[in-house]
Amino acid sequence: MTDRTANPDHAEPRPDEPPVLALRGVRQVFDTPRGDVPAVAGVDLEVRRGQVLCLVGESGCGKTTTARMAAALAGPTSGSVLFRGRDVAEMDRKERAAFRHSVQYIHQDPYASLNPVRTVLSTVSAGLRRHGAVRGRREARRAVTELLERVDLTPAEDYLDKYPHQMSGGQRQRVAVARALAMNPEVIIADESTSMLDVSIRVSLLNTLGRLRDELGVGFLFITHDLAVAKYFAWRGEIAVMYLGRVVEHGPTPQVVNDPQHPYTRALVSAVCEPDPDLAGTRERVRLRSDDIPDLTALPPGCDFHPRCPSYVQGSCDTERPPLVRSHDRLLACHVLTRG
Amino acid sequence: MSPVNDLPAAPDAPDGALLSVRGVDVGYRTGRRSRVTAVHDVSFDLYPGQSMALVGESGCGKTTLGLALLRLLPRTGVVSGGEILFRRKDGTRVDVRTLEKERLRRFRWNEAAMVFQGAMNAFNPVLRIEDHFLDTFRAHERVGGRRPRGEILERSARLLETVRLDPARVLGSFPHELSGGMRQRSLIALALALEPQLLILDEPTTALDILTQRSIVERLTELREELGFAMVFITHDLGLAAELADRVGTMYAGRLIETGTTRDIFHRPRHPYTSALINSVPPVAGDLHVPESLPGGPPGLNALPPGCSFAPRCAHAADACTVTRPELEVLEPRDAGLSHAAACLRSTDTELHAEGVFRD
Secondary structure, three states: OOOOOOOHHHHOOOOOOOOOEEEEEEEEEEEEOOEEEEEEEEEEEEEOOOOEEEEEOOOOOOHHHHHHHHOOOOOOOEEEEEEOOEEHHHOOHHHHHHHHHHEEEEOOOOOOOOOOOOOHHHHHHHHHHHOOOOOHHHHHHHHHHHHHHHOOOOOOHHHHOOOHHHOOHHHHHHHHHHHHHHOOOOEEEEEOOOOOOOHHHHHHHHHHHHHHHHHHOOEEEEEOOOHHHHHHHOOOOEEEEEEOOEEEEEEEHHHHHHOOOOHHHHHHHHHOOOOOHHHHHHOOOOOOOOOOOOOHHHOOOOOOOOOOOOOOOOOOOOOOOOOOEEEOOEEEOOHHHHHO | OOOOOOOOOOOOOOOOOOEEEEEEEEEEEOOOOOEEEEEEEEEEEEOOOOEEEEEOOOOOOHHHHHHHHOOOOOOOEEEEEEEEEEEOOOOOEEEHHHOOHHHHHHHHHHOEEEEOOOHHHHOOOOOOHHHHHHHHHHHOOOOOOOOOHHHHHHHHHHHHHHOOOOHHHHOOOOHHHOOHHHHHHHHHHHHOOOOOOEEEEEOOOOOOOHHHHHHHHHHHHHHHHHHOOEEEEEEOOHHHHHHHOOEEEEEEOOEEEEEEEHHHHHHOOOOHHHHHHHHOOOOOOOOOOOOOOOOOOOOOOOOOOOOOOOHHHOOOOOHHHHOOOOOOEEEEOOOOOOOEEEOOOOOOOHHHHHOOOOOO
């Protein structure tokens, strides 16, 4: 394993530093018997070292498809994924192996993502062995012990020889994080990695991930539908809100969460059930014109959100799709906000 | 009517209570001679129209308790002690534990209905929504009182309208043709078909998107105002509890460890577990609030520590906590089951208040 602590101010990103991972106009269209489903319809995103980019949105909005393209688990129909400025699709075998090393994926379900017949030692060391980073059993044990300690599975000795069924959901998810860390990644793509965990365990896992971000400078593409989690984990980073395959609002987390602009983001933020009975009764709710999400195969003309949008203006919203444009401190895709 | 099932108001069941749970234990058989107790000595009174949330981490026994209230436990589960007294629509009181088969069948849905977790699996995938309604109405008809199909469908359509669904679209559909939110709303409409006095909901909004959750919460609030049924809902989402409940019960390792009004629990928790649980979920509004983590996990049910089950994880445990198991003690007595009670040896400890463990 390479030395991670060589550069202590590692975590401080320079503003001119190019993004580690960039998506440029990526689209993913699934060909189904019902017709073409544009799951992701042109998304531009960047993940920088030590920074968090959080994708939020409802199910079916294309968050996971975007993440899969970012990890090169699926090729985009058009557009490109750039790793350190190099298009992933054009990489040769050696470059691709380096990419696989540096971009790691943590899945949602720790019950399904670990092989039930492998011990923790075997799961976490698999990548290290495959890439020749460790030789022999003793070296593997030592490397895995170090990794388990980093994700707070201590004493690591107790966990090395356990099987997934002997551990709780939170412990399994930590093993999945340790496995991702074994490859010394520059970017971790976490797809709803905390949503299956109890609230009490969620916070400590988020804190573990936060340490990786701050101490090792790992960049995160963090996907969640939970705005409280997004706010906490990406407070110093950015949030991109997706709706039907497109980003509708993208900006620094505190601004997006505390002062949402796009009617969809406003609806999401106002719909959250707050853990405070007084707050719950007094908050203003954004009323949508319809509860139902349009079908991806039959998108409405104009803005995708207009059939549900409370600020809908006839004549512009239903004829032309609003582009994602800069508006003060963030990017917005809304005719009403960006024109008026 | 057999006298066993129709006790006159039992001495310790308060008159107005709809449901009086008295010292209920629930166990699961885990082997030929082994069993674990998943719910220990739970007691509470639920009054008509109240909405009570049961909260806690997974494995704390909240779903088991919810299922036990209607005797819907899997075959290995059994209510091994206590009483579940229910006041029926006709005013008579029954112990759900002793109801024999046919009476139990009639009791369910007519008096108390269940909305299961995961609307995905609660419907039969090969039956249309209208068939589910027909089945339900037919199964609970009086002998000889067979109603015509059209009349039942008309009633079903009205029910679906109460949850803001379009009956023309929904009735003829198969479950897979509906979205998660529509399925969940259909399920609530179906549960309300026979106008039960009590609705038990297991994780009613888990796995639904935020906006869909919001619409379910609003429908439930409206329906409860309109129809006046009582609710017990099981959730790990504290936000949902804050919003939908009048009162909250916290469960830990199979026991009810704190109960009180929603304000008691969220603003003045008196059990360190409840307050840790609340502090671990940050509100979305306002500045960054750093949530507290609650390390460790709940103890195994077959290896409960002596004394307070929470003591090994509790940052404020004193020596006595590992020896004496605290009982649920009333801190602020109130009527209608709304007393604030906590099972913590230090619940009135001024030192903990000073440390800010308990907010005032």
